Amino acid sequence: MALIILGHPNIEQSSANKAIIEKLKNSSLKVEIRDLSKLYPDFKIDPKAEQEALIQHETIIFQYPLYWYTMPAILKHWFDVVFEYQFAYGSQGNKLKGKNFVPSFTVGGPETEYHTLGEHHFRVHEFCKNLEQTAYFAQMNYIEPFYFHGTSLNAGYTKEDVKRKARKQAKSLIEKLEKQESDLTSTTNKI
Numbered sequence: 001m002a003l004i005i006l007g008h009p010n011i012e013q014s015s016a017n018k019a020i021i022e023k024l025k026n027s028s029l030k031v032e033i034r035d036l037s038k039l040y041p042d043f044k045i046d047p048k049a050e051q052e053a054l055i056q057h058e059t060i061i062f063q064y065p066l067y068w069y070t071m072p073a074i075l076k077h078w079f080d081v082v083f084e085y086q087f088a089y090g091s092q093g094n095k096l097k098g099k100n101f102v103p104s105f106t107v108g109g110p111e112t113e114y115h116t117l118g119e120h121h122f123r124v125h126e127f128c129k130n131l132e133q134t135a136y137f138a139q140m141n142y143i144e145p146f147y148f149h150g151t152s153l154n155a156g157y158t159k160e161d162v163k164r165k166a167r168k169q170a171k172s173l174i175e176k177l178e179k180q181e182s183d184l185t186s187t188t189n190k191i
Contacts, residue, residue: 001030002177003057007064007075009037015162016106016151017065023170029177032057036074043077050082051095059100059180060140061173062131065151066107069120069127079134088138100180101135103128103145104173106166108152146173 004024008017024031034053036045054060064071086093113119128145135142148165150157 001032001057002059002061003053004031004033004061004063005075005078006033006035006037007062007072007078008035009072009074011035011037014065015153015159016148016166017063019163019166020063020104020106020170020173023167024173027170027174029174029181036078040074043074045078045081047081047084047087050078051084051087054082054099055095057099059102059177061102061104063104064106066105066127066147069122070130071105083134083138094139097139099140100143101131101138101140102143102173102176103131103147104169105145105147106151106169107147107149109149109155111149114149143176146176 004021006017006021008014011018011021021033025033032053034050040046062071062075064075067073070076083089083096084093087095107114109120114123116122125145131145132142146169148169150165151162153159153162
């Protein structure tokens, strides 16, 4: 079973992230979804409840829109509060060791804008170094991010095009999770 930490500040207004979450919910996979904005509209995150949810799962997916080249404020605050010393790091901070850290996000602008001569000057994976380091520091297995470009309706993308791309991303996530479950089952059966 996978844990999805949903860091979208308003999922109901999202075409892309909402479509991803709906496809994951309706898949054959068992997923627990923690919608941070609904759980903590006041930003008063309960670290113990969140840590308990993390401990219960082997794969943690962080689902969010890319905001100003990073995650939305509520998700950043979640990391600040939940990945505590002696929980996620420190001499006894091994509670997340070996768990899978899976970034899954959406990017508003087109891919052509994310390169050295483009409007945003960097490729998207370059904005993920903080995620990768966080996973390594917490002794987690960093999985390359799942993402797609072109979610901004202001940039001329249609809701249907965005939803189609979102369902494709969700399908890739589901396939990855199914493979992990299958690998885990075959390893367990050999023991």
